[in-house]
Amino acid sequence: MSKIIVTCAVTGAIHTPTMSDALPFTPEDIANQAVAAADAGAAILHLHARNPRDGSVSINPDDFVATLSAIRQRTDAIINISTGGSLLNSIDERIAPALRFSPEMCSLNMGSINFSFHPLAKRYSEWKYEWERSYVENSDSYIFRNTFRDIVYAATQLGDHNIRFEHECYDLGHLYNLKFLYDAGVFKAPLFIQFIFGILGGMGADIENLQFIKHTADKLFGSDYRWSVLGAGVSQMAFAAQASRMGGHVRVGLEDSLFIEKGVLARSNAEQVDKVRSILKGNGHQLASPAEAREILALKGAEQTSF
Numbered sequence: 001m002s003k004i005i006v007t008c009a010v011t012g013a014i015h016t017p018t019m020s021d022a023l024p025f026t027p028e029d030i031a032n033q034a035v036a037a038a039d040a041g042a043a044i045l046h047l048h049a050r051n052p053r054d055g056s057v058s059i060n061p062d063d064f065v066a067t068l069s070a071i072r073q074r075t076d077a078i079i080n081i082s083t084g085g086s087l088l089n090s091i092d093e094r095i096a097p098a099l100r101f102s103p104e105m106c107s108l109n110m111g112s113i114n115f116s117f118h119p120l121a122k123r124y125s126e127w128k129y130e131w132e133r134s135y136v137e138n139s140d141s142y143i144f145r146n147t148f149r150d151i152v153y154a155a156t157q158l159g160d161h162n163i164r165f166e167h168e169c170y171d172l173g174h175l176y177n178l179k180f181l182y183d184a185g186v187f188k189a190p191l192f193i194q195f196i197f198g199i200l201g202g203m204g205a206d207i208e209n210l211q212f213i214k215h216t217a218d219k220l221f222g223s224d225y226r227w228s229v230l231g232a233g234v235s236q237m238a239f240a241a242q243a244s245r246m247g248g249h250v251r252v253g254l255e256d257s258l259f260i261e262k263g264v265l266a267r268s269n270a271e272q273v274d275k276v277r278s279i280l281k282g283n284g285h286q287l288a289s290p291a292e293a294r295e296i297l298a299l300k301g302a303e304q305t306s307f
Contacts, residue, residue: 002247002296003285003286003287003288003292003296004244004248004249004250004280004285004286004287004288005043005044005228005249005250005287005288005292005293005296005297006041006042006043006044006249006250006251006252006273006276006277006280006287006288007042007043007044007045007046007080007166007228007249007250007251007252007253008034008037008038008042008044008045008046008251008252008253008269008272008273009046009230009251009252009253009254009255009256010024010030010033010034010037010045010046010047010048010253010254010255010269011023011024011025011030011033011047011048011050011254011255012048012253012254012255012256013048013057013082013084013085013086013087013255014117014255015254015255015258016055016127016128016129016132016135016136017054017055017128017129017132018124018126018127018128018129018132019120019123019124019258020254020258020265020266022254022258022265022266022267022268023055023254023258024050024254024269025050025051025052025055026050026052027052027063027065027066027067027070028066028070030047030049030050030067031066031067031070031071031074032070033254033268033269033270034047034067034071034075034077034269035070035071035074035075035077036268036269036270037253037268037269037270037272037273038071038075038077038290039075039270040270040273040274040277041273041274041277041287042077042269042273043077043078043287043288043289043290043292043293044077044078044079044080044105044290044293045071045075045077045078045079045080046080046082046107046166046251046253046255047064047067047068047079047080047081047082048082048084048085048255049063049064049067049085049097050063051063054129054130054131055128055129056129056131056135057085057086057135058086059085059086059089059093059094059096059097061096061097061100061101064081064097064100064101064307065307068101068307069307072302072307075290076290076291076302077290078104078105078290078293078294078299078302079101079103079104079105079302079305079307080103080104080105080106080107080166081097081098081101081103081105081106081107082094082097082106082107083095083097083098083106083107083108083109083154084107084109084144084168085097087115087139087142087143087144088142091145091150091153091154094154095154095157095158098158098161098163099157099158099161100306101305101306101307102161102163102304102305102306103163103305103307104163104164104294104299104300104301104302104304104305105163105164105165105166105192105297105299106158106163106165106166107165107166107168107194108146108151108154108155108165108166108167108168109144109146109151109168109170109174110146110151110167110168110169110170110174110175110177110178111146111169111170111171111173111174111177112143112144112145112146112147113143113144113170113171113199113201113202114142114143114144114200114201115139115142115143115144115170115199115200115201115202116139116140116142116200116201117136117139117199117200118136118137118138118139118140119200120136121133121136121137144201148177148180148181151177151181151186152181152186155181155186155187162300162304163300164192164297164298164299164300165187165191165192166192166194166228167187167191167192167193167194168194168196168230169193169194169195169196169213170196170199170201170202170203171202171203172203172212172213172216175193175213175216175217175220176220178191178193178220179220179221182221182224189221189224189225190224190225190226190297190298191221191224191225191226192225192226192227192228192297193217193221193225193226193227193228194227194228194229194230194251195210195213195214195227195228195229195230195248196230196232197209197210197229197230197231197232197235197239198231198232198233198234198235198239199232205231205232205233205234205235205239207238207239207242210229210239210242210243210246211246214227214246214248226249226296226297227243227248227249228243228248228249228250228251229242229243229248229249229250229251230251230256231256231257232256232257233256233257233259234257234259234262236252236256236257236259236272237252237261237275237276237279240252240276240279240280241279241283244279244280244283244285245283249288250276250280252269252272252273252275252276253269253272253273254266254268254269254272257272260272260275
C-alpha cells in the first residue's frame with residue numbers, strides 16, 4: 001500500500017490562547033511543537049505565525065524568522081507556510097511570508113467563504129488577552145476572501161519560487177474553481193488538494209461529503225492530483241481514518257482541533273500525530289518520510305528555500 005503523508009498544522013489563526021494552554025504562540029514554542037510533531041511522524045509542517053507577546057494572529061514575515069530557523073536546524077520536515085494567515089488582511093499581506101522565505105509548499109484557498117467560529121465565544125467567561133473576545137465574537141461577520149483575481153495574483157507572484165500549493169477546498173465549488181484555473185494553466189500537476197470539513201461556512205463533516213467530493217475530484221483531475229483530508233474539531237480523527245481507507249493523506253494539528261478525544265484537550269501537536277499514526281498503522285499503512293513526501297508531491301527540495 002502506498003505511504004501516507006501526515007501534515008501537522010501547528011497553531012493556525014482560529015484558536016486563541018484562552019482555549020488551550022497547549023496552543024503555541026511564541027517562536028520557541030511553535031518550533032518546539034513543530035519539531036516534536038515531525039519526530040512523531042509528520043512529514044509536512046503547516047505553519048502560521050503569532051504575535052509572541054499576546055498570541056494574536058500575525059502575518060508579519062519577521063515573526064516567522066526565529067521559528068523557521070529553529071525548525072530547519074532540527075528536522076528535515078517539509079515547511080508549508082500559510083497564505084491564509086489572517087481573515088482580515090489583503091492578499092499582498094497574506095503572501096508576504098511565502099515571498100520572503102520561498103518554502104517548498106504553501107497553502108492557497110480555492111474560493112471565498114463565510115468563515116466563522118463565533119459560537120466558541122460562548123464557552124468562555126474570562127479571556128487571557130484583551131483581543132481574543134472581539135476576534136472570536138466578530139467572526140460571524142468575516143468573509144474569507146479568495147476571488148479568482150486573488151488566487152491568480154498569488155500564484156503569479158509566487159510563480160518564480162517553484163512552490164507546490166496545498167489547494168484548500170472548503171466546498172465543492174472550490175474544486176471547480178481549481179479545475180478552471182488548472183485548465184487555464186495557472187497551476188501544474190501534480191496538484192495537492194486538501195479537502196476541508198467541519199468549518200462553519202464550508203462543507204459539513206459528513207463522510208458522504210468526502211466520498212462525493214473525492215469522486216468529483218477523480219472525474220475532474222484523473223491521475224493529476226494527490227489529496228488529503230482535514231476534519232475540523234471532533235471530526236479530526238474519524239476523517240483521517242476514512243481518508244486513509246480511501247487512499248488519501250491526512251492532516252491533524254492544533255490549528256484544526258484542540259482535542260485528542262471528545263472533551264479532552266490535546267497536550268500537544270505531537271500527541272495528535274501519535275494518535276493518527278496509531279490509527280494509520282492499525283489500518284495497515286506506513287507513514288511517508290519527508291523524503292518520500294517530497295517525491296510523492298514533486299517538491300523542489302529544502303535546499304531551494306530561503307531560510
